Amino acid sequence: MVPFLGHGIGLRTKHFPELLEQGRRADWFEVITENFLHVGGRPRAVLEAVRADRPVVLHGVSLSIGSVDPIDRQYLRDMRGLANAVEPAWVSDHLCWGTFGRHNAHDLLPLPFTEEALSHVVARVVEVQERLGRHILLENVSSYLTYALSTLSEWDFLAEVSRRADCFILLDVNNVYVSAINHGFDALEFLRGIPVDRVAQIHLAGHQNLGTHLLDTHDAPVPDPVWALYRDAVRRFGRVSTLVEWDDRIPPLDEVLAEAEKARSLASAVLEELP
Amino acid sequence: MTLYEVQALLHGRITGVAPHRENELREQVLDRPSLPALERVEIYARMYIHRLVDAVAEDVPHTAEMLGHDRFVDLVRQYLSEHPSCSPDIGQVGRHFGAWLRGREGLRADLPDLAILERARSEVRTAPDAPVAGAGTLQGLPPDAFPATRFVFCPSLRVLHLRHDVRALWDALDKNRDERPAPARGRTSVAVWRQEFKVFHTALSGSEAAALEVAREGGTLEEICAACAGEPEPAHAAFRAVLSWFADGWVVSVKSPRLRGRH
Numbered sequence: 001m002v003p004f005l006g007h008g009i010g011l012r013t014k015h016f017p018e019l020l021e022q023g024r025r026a027d028w029f030e031v032i033t034e035n036f037l038h039v040g041g042r043p044r045a046v047l048e049a050v051r052a053d054r055p056v057v058l059h060g061v062s063l064s065i066g067s068v069d070p071i072d073r074q075y076l077r078d079m080r081g082l083a084n085a086v087e088p089a090w091v092s093d094h095l096c097w098g099t100f101g102r103h104n105a106h107d108l109l110p111l112p113f114t115e116e117a118l119s120h121v122v123a124r125v126v127e128v129q130e131r132l133g134r135h136i137l138l139e140n141v142s143s144y145l146t147y148a149l150s151t152l153s154e155w156d157f158l159a160e161v162s163r164r165a166d167c168f169i170l171l172d173v174n175n176v177y178v179s180a181i182n183h184g185f186d187a188l189e190f191l192r193g194i195p196v197d198r199v200a201q202i203h204l205a206g207h208q209n210l211g212t213h214l215l216d217t218h219d220a221p222v223p224d225p226v227w228a229l230y231r232d233a234v235r236r237f238g239r240v241s242t243l244v245e246w247d248d249r250i251p252p253l254d255e256v257l258a259e260a261e262k263a264r265s266l267a268s269a270v271l272e273e274l275p
Numbered sequence: 276m277t278l279y280e281v282q283a284l285l286h287g288r289i290t291g292v293a294p295h296r297e298n299e300l301r302e303q304v305l306d307r308p309s310l311p312a313l314e315r316v317e318i319y320a321r322m323y324i325h326r327l328v329d330a331v332a333e334d335v336p337h338t339a340e341m342l343g344h345d346r347f348v349d350l351v352r353q354y355l356s357e358h359p360s361c362s363p364d365i366g367q368v369g370r371h372f373g374a375w376l377r378g379r380e381g382l383r384a385d386l387p388d389l390a391i392l393e394r395a396r397s398e399v400r401t402a403p404d405a406p407v408a409g410a411g412t413l414q415g416l417p418p419d420a421f422p423a424t425r426f427v428f429c430p431s432l433r434v435l436h437l438r439h440d441v442r443a444l445w446d447a448l449d450k451n452r453d454e455r456p457a458p459a460r461g462r463t464s465v466a467v468w469r470q471e472f473k474v475f476h477t478a479l480s481g482s483e484a485a486a487l488e489v490a491r492e493g494g495t496l497e498e499i500c501a502a503c504a505g506e507p508e509p510a511h512a513a514f515r516a517v518l519s520w521f522a523d524g525w526v527v528s529v530k531s532p533r534l535r536g537r538h
């Protein structure tokens with residue numbers, strides 16, 4: 001089972017001076033895997049300084065677990081090398097695809113939720129876990145389209161991947177909310193469809209309302225409806241390591257840390273209410 | 276449709292590789308009252324180009340400034356059609372941009388070289404670390420071992436061969452000065468390196484550039500001296516260059532028969 005790490009934040013370049021020179025810290029940090037593969041200089045120094053006294057997890061964006069392209073074995077070797085050096089609490093990526101014909105769109109594209117895609121993803125997760133020598137976490141993505149050929153709900157698909165491949169789930173509460181609005185499903189039904197024992201981490205973030213749809217921008221504070229859904233998630237999944245993502249228009253470190261503290265106090269209040 | 280066919284369809288549209296097939300997209304992507312199917316796909320297509328333009332701009336901010344936003348975006352679009360990203364690291368997508376600019380018409384002549392310099396500085400900033408060797412390493416060598424001595428250079432060192440000297444232009448842009456020095460045509464070799472977290476670049480003389488090329492290819496000190504043959508005192512010029520490489524932290528180890536097991 002994965003450990004409970006508390007309430008963390010993403011490691012971002014803008015905060016390097018405060019982290020490196022002032023020693024400021026969250027409970028734990030999530031780093032974008034691809035930003036640290038074969039990297040030295042200041043980013044590596046900050047990662048090592050933070051890792052010296054805090055847990056770190058590796059969060060990838062390029063595994064492309066649902067792609068029909070062959071798995072990029074060099075990427076897995078590089079990730080394994082980084083994991084050996086950093087000793088992360090866990091590694092995660094997204095339930096999506098992004099490459100086709102070796103051409104990387106650098107996006108988290110949604111999968112059709114079909115039996116064919118399910119078998120394909122499960123086989124690849126098993127292979128990845130074998131090659132990495134560890135269980136991975138897969139995150140639900142925000143999406144803006146759904147496919148006519150889908151026969152499963154997103155939550156059933158995610159739950160089934162986690163059961164069949166024996167992997168864990170990184171539940172992004174903001175992504176659940178964004179997709180629920182964009183596709184007109186009930187966010188609570190999504191939460192109810194996810195097996196409690198598989199959720200190892202929660203993501204929180206902000207988004208933008210563009211009128212016709214919500215866009216997952218990670219450039220704003222966590223909005224109230226997402227906080228409300230987070231309360232529901234804590235009620236269902238209990239005490240889960242939680243991380244605030246802020247990737248664009250990044251505010252000073254104090255502001256991001258304050259969001260993590262807010263998550264901590266909301267979760268504590270919900271857990272105290274539970275029988 | 277199979278998973279393969281769906282991904283081919285969507286990827287082609289989003290990246291612009293196969294932008295048509297709209298009827299198939301309408302069949303495969305669900306319409307919703309708030310947003311029709313094709314507009315939903317376009318959200319991804321817009322994000323694709325914005326994300327990759329941002330990634331290239333992060334490498335070459337001064338080049339992007341010189342080009343102006345619209346021209347830069349247009350050029351990156353063209354560049355991506357010839358050099359789509361094939362790396363899991365989005366930071367690699369712009370690595371050929373400067374060289375690719377050399378084939379474009381209607382640009383200021385030195386812009387490709389500016390982009391190449393900026394990209395090299397970006398690479399050097401986060402290149403893998405390596406502990407550097409001090410010049411004292413050489414002092415431990417007996418003089419008769421010098422000719423066969425070789426040097427290993429740090430992975431962050433880059434040597435560029437530019438068609439224009441863009442140092443003054445880079446400096447003006449980096450310091451936010453209004454002046455824009457005119458293109459300075461002429462082959463210029465530039466070394467780019469990092470000390471601690473700070474990135475530097477400097478022009479190399481012809482003989483030093485030749486000596487450094489020999490040294491980085493594993494040449495001996497004797498061969499490095501030969502590369503300085505055009506200098507009045509080749510041996511002195513070679514030693515001066517070698518000592519400056521140590522001083523700037525370019526050398527990580529020395530390989531000599533007399534130092535076996537000590538480098």
